[in-house]
Amino acid sequence: MRHVILSLSKGLRIYVPLALFGVFLLLPFFWMLLTTFKSNQELLNTPNPFWIYHGTFAHVTDLLTQTAFLRWFANTLFVSVASTVLSVFVSYIAAYAIIRLRFPGSEVVSMVIFLAYIVPPAILFIPLATIIIQLHWFDKLWALVPVYATFLVPFCTWLLIGFLKNIPRELEEAARIDGASNLAILWRIIFPIAVPGLISAAIFSFTLSWNEYLYALVFMSSSGNKTVSVGMTSELIRGDVFQWGQLMAGALIGVLPAVLVYFFFVEYYVAGMSGSVKE
Amino acid sequence: MTSRSPLLARLDSPRVLGYLLITPAAIILLGLLAYPLLLGIWLSLTSATIGKPGEFVGLQNYATIFADPIFRGAALFSVFYTICAEVGKLILGLALALLLNQRFRGYRVSRALMLLPWVAPTVLSALAWLWLLDPQFSAVSWLLIRLHLINSNIDFLGSGWAARFSLIVVNIWRGLPYFAIGYLAGLQSISKDLYEAAAIDGANGWQAFCRITWPLLLPLTTILLAFSSIFTLTDFQLIWTITHGGPTDATQVFTTLAYQRAITGGQLGEGAAIAVSPIVFMVVLAVFVVRSVRDR
Numbered sequence: 375m376r377h378v379i380l381s382l383s384k385g386l387r388i389y390v391p392l393a394l395f396g397v398f399l400l401l402p403f404f405w406m407l408l409t410t411f412k413s414n415q416e417l418l419n420t421p422n423p424f425w426i427y428h429g430t431f432a433h434v435t436d437l438l439t440q441t442a443f444l445r446w447f448a449n450t451l452f453v454s455v456a457s458t459v460l461s462v463f464v465s466y467i468a469a470y471a472i473i474r475l476r477f478p479g480s481e482v483v484s485m486v487i488f489l490a491y492i493v494p495p496a497i498l499f500i501p502l503a504t505i506i507i508q509l510h511w512f513d514k515l516w517a518l519v520p521v522y523a524t525f526l527v528p529f530c531t532w533l534l535i536g537f538l539k540n541i542p543r544e545l546e547e548a549a550r551i552d553g554a555s556n557l558a559i560l561w562r563i564i565f566p567i568a569v570p571g572l573i574s575a576a577i578f579s580f581t582l583s584w585n586e587y588l589y590a591l592v593f594m595s596s597s598g599n600k601t602v603s604v605g606m607t608s609e610l611i612r613g614d615v616f617q618w619g620q621l622m623a624g625a626l627i628g629v630l631p632a633v634l635v636y637f638f639f640v641e642y643y644v645a646g647m648s649g650s651v652k653e
Numbered sequence: 654m655t656s657r658s659p660l661l662a663r664l665d666s667p668r669v670l671g672y673l674l675i676t677p678a679a680i681i682l683l684g685l686l687a688y689p690l691l692l693g694i695w696l697s698l699t700s701a702t703i704g705k706p707g708e709f710v711g712l713q714n715y716a717t718i719f720a721d722p723i724f725r726g727a728a729l730f731s732v733f734y735t736i737c738a739e740v741g742k743l744i745l746g747l748a749l750a751l752l753l754n755q756r757f758r759g760y761r762v763s764r765a766l767m768l769l770p771w772v773a774p775t776v777l778s779a780l781a782w783l784w785l786l787d788p789q790f791s792a793v794s795w796l797l798i799r800l801h802l803i804n805s806n807i808d809f810l811g812s813g814w815a816a817r818f819s820l821i822v823v824n825i826w827r828g829l830p831y832f833a834i835g836y837l838a839g840l841q842s843i844s845k846d847l848y849e850a851a852a853i854d855g856a857n858g859w860q861a862f863c864r865i866t867w868p869l870l871l872p873l874t875t876i877l878l879a880f881s882s883i884f885t886l887t888d889f890q891l892i893w894t895i896t897h898g899g900p901t902d903a904t905q906v907f908t909t910l911a912y913q914r915a916i917t918g919g920q921l922g923e924g925a926a927i928a929v930s931p932i933v934f935m936v937v938l939a940v941f942v943v944r945s946v947r948d949r
Contacts (some may be wrong), residue, residue, distance in 0.1 A: 389825055395752070399826065402778045402781035402782055406777075409781075464677045464681065467678075468675045468678040471670070472675065475666055475667040475670060490938055492880070494883060496931075497690065497693060497931070498686065498690060499912075500921060500925045503691035506694070520681060521685060523685070525721060527684070531678060555665045556660070557670065568852065587775065587889070588908075592912075600853075606777070623779055628774060632774060640768075644771055647834045647835070
């Protein structure tokens, strides 16, 4: 009996507030799911909006066959993967140089990279637009790859500096005595140990790129070059007519890649997130 | 390895290799971050429009925007939005972290799920909120009516103040997990011995929180707040997706207004001045961040 009361009080103390947080934090996702599979009629007239009475796949098939959604999806995937690979590579060698080679000025470089991390895209998009036009990069999908690197590289470098700091130096010193070059140490000794840090950096880069909106909105103009977020807000919303079924189907499918990557590597994600505020 | 050529050996010296390895990062950051930052400040001092470089006009653009009631409203709302959202995220984020810090069944799943708003693309979840807050078919209104909290549908985005508070709530929704995970890491690094000692001295839970937990979390709080404030102050995605700065400019912020003036309206100089103006706040926040990162 006492045990029951104890677990009941624990239940009230933990699970009730947890459920309230859960309702608030997960509501929009639940709503995307419901709307995706409701018929148009049911979207506007229903005895209970939190239930599906007549399920349908029409919104999903319409979205995939009658809009450029698949193209936007492929575009986002390409840009996210390419900018992640570029940024993680560039950041790894930079972080290694800063933390292990200790060349003159490495302290300053690390501080500058940290400052670069806190410059928000909101200040840069107007001058960047003029640069993109001058370089003839406007409306070219791959142009987003180096542009996304501007916010990914500072973040990843900072994350990896914190990670590499904690790798003991004995390993590379032993290799150095054996005559290994710095470059060999970078690839053969440190790289395998740094893999968890690199995974953290890669997941962050991927989700951040997948989330990006402002640059893609300003720098891409033809439908074939848009990303999911930009395509949906600029082409699926026309005037005041909202195709909510299609929009929510697109939102649901658009959320999936970021969420799947995150769920597979949730421990790395959390480690990276806590690491980035701790270091 | 001993047969390395002198050139390779030179290349492998920490100094040469060090500079070589940071070159790619330096090119990206100098060309597409540092240069645009300076160009932005320069543009804000010119009469540039899309297609025309314009000429140097000194502080003319700043004089224009400061005399513009829409800009003043946007600046005021940016600050208000940031303060309200940060306070909300801090309190709820800390509460969630304290909750997750206790041992219970389903801890890992809960933590993973609670982070979803932070991971999901903002524009897409903002679209779901837009639909949830629909004036006619709002599911939130439906729920509140069923709970007998309200009598008729709320027009969440129809009037200035309703829209402002709706956006603040959505911003809290999105940023709260960031605070929760940051605080959770902080809580887990506090030694259990401190709480045991406090319990022996007869301190209750609240006293232990005030005397041990909160003071130890204070440096972390500065970092979380400063980081989050920088990005909330220059928010674009949420507001642009949900209200476009409306109704009648009530929810205009620095970035939405800069976008409208520079990209939609073609007034690059004026837009740049609007985009540059939050730098004043950001320098203050950056000083806080740099100082607390150094102290740790």
